[in-house]
Amino acid sequence: MQDLNSKDQEKxxxxxxxxxxxxxxxxxxxxxxxxxxxHLEVEQIRSQQAASSPWFKKFSLRPVLFAIQAMVMxxxxxxxxxxxxxxxxxxxxxxxxxxxxxxxxxxxxxxEASTVRSQMNVHFDxxxxxxxxxxxxxxxxxxxxxQGSFRPGLSHLNSYPVLNH
Amino acid sequence: xxxxxxVDKAIAASSLSSAAGFSEGDDxxxxxxxxxxxxxAFDQLIARYHQRIYATxxxxxxxxxxxxxxxxxxxxRAFKGLKRFxxxxxxxxxVYRIAVNLTINFLKKRSRRSYHLSLNDMDLQIEHHxxxxxxxxxxTPRRDLRIQExxxxxxxxxxxxxDTHRLTVTLHDIQGMSHEEISGIMDCNVGTVxxxxxxxxxxxxxxxxxxxxxx
Numbered sequence: 599m600q601d602l603n604s605k606d607q608e609k610x611x612x613x614x615x616x617x618x619x620x621x622x623x624x625x626x627x628x629x630x631x632x633x634x635x636x637h638l639e640v641e642q643i644r645s646q647q648a649a650s651s652p653w654f655k656k657f658s659l660r661p662v663l664f665a666i667q668a669m670v671m672x673x674x675x676x677x678x679x680x681x682x683x684x685x686x687x688x689x690x691x692x693x694x695x696x697x698x699x700x701x702x703x704x705x706x707x708x709x710e711a712s713t714v715r716s717q718m719n720v721h722f723d724x725x726x727x728x729x730x731x732x733x734x735x736x737x738x739x740x741x742x743x744x745q746g747s748f749r750p751g752l753s754h755l756n757s758y759p760v761l762n763h
Numbered sequence: 764x765x766x767x768x769x770v771d772k773a774i775a776a777s778s779l780s781s782a783a784g785f786s787e788g789d790d791x792x793x794x795x796x797x798x799x800x801x802x803x804a805f806d807q808l809i810a811r812y813h814q815r816i817y818a819t820x821x822x823x824x825x826x827x828x829x830x831x832x833x834x835x836x837x838x839x840r841a842f843k844g845l846k847r848f849x850x851x852x853x854x855x856x857x858v859y860r861i862a863v864n865l866t867i868n869f870l871k872k873r874s875r876r877s878y879h880l881s882l883n884d885m886d887l888q889i890e891h892h893x894x895x896x897x898x899x900x901x902x903t904p905r906r907d908l909r910i911q912e913x914x915x916x917x918x919x920x921x922x923x924x925x926d927t928h929r930l931t932v933t934l935h936d937i938q939g940m941s942h943e944e945i946s947g948i949m950d951c952n953v954g955t956v957x958x959x960x961x962x963x964x965x966x967x968x969x970x971x972x973x974x975x976x977x978x
Contacts, residue, residue, distance in 0.1 A: 609975050610968055612894045614936040622827050631809045634838045
């Protein structure tokens, strides 16, 4: 290891030390403390706002986080559903009772369906009767267009409307 | 928990100590208040150390813009990481370490770019400094040019050092820190600091031999 000459070393030390007199040009470093504090204040306000904002706003701000949370919630619901289902459903099923219930249910459905159908027929007949009466009483009669009859834009076919009563 | 009264007392004491002279001993109260989120206390800590950190980062980067940004980022990171500060080292050493690590990472990423120094970078009083008079002995119209040239050569030589060597020289020869303080900041032992300083100086001596041999 080559030793530095002590005189040169001292000269070098003094030369380098001159760099310590360099000062930043105006504008640099002067307002640094203010800028740092302002930046930190803004961050503090933002974090406080984020902490006090409604939970659904937090979700909308972070889609990935929202997706993960949604998956977690869905899986929790699924596991909950599974565990509840396994606890509350009877472990053994009385087949005879189940068949009886099903037959009773289907019989009730059949009777209800026939009642509804007969009521619908009654209503349909009433409506049809009233409509026919209205048509006969009215001066405006429905027009039936037959093939070759006159229609706008097709006058070359030399056809005329046929009125049906 | 630090109450507002304690924070006010710490800030008042800090202001008095600042007025009386530099004191690092009473950082503890300010650090504790800052850890509770009191920005006024942290403001005092910034006021104490930002100039020295800025100067170090400037000598590391040779750019006022970069030094400005890095100093700001260092203090912001320090505030965010204050909860992790256990007080094993002084706040001063701890924040310096953050700044230095940030700057070394920045320099690794940054491509070496040219830098220009003007006489505006120097305090005007230095023109009469005996050391500068010694190195720029000519009392001629070319003297200003010689001063500028000296500064440029000095900065170029500094930039040719490795990041760790430049940091060691900056902290020791420009900032006047002890080997022990530097070892705390650079997270290495004192022997490594001495070794880095030796090799850095030897390299600088070769780069600045024109100025050293003239005087």
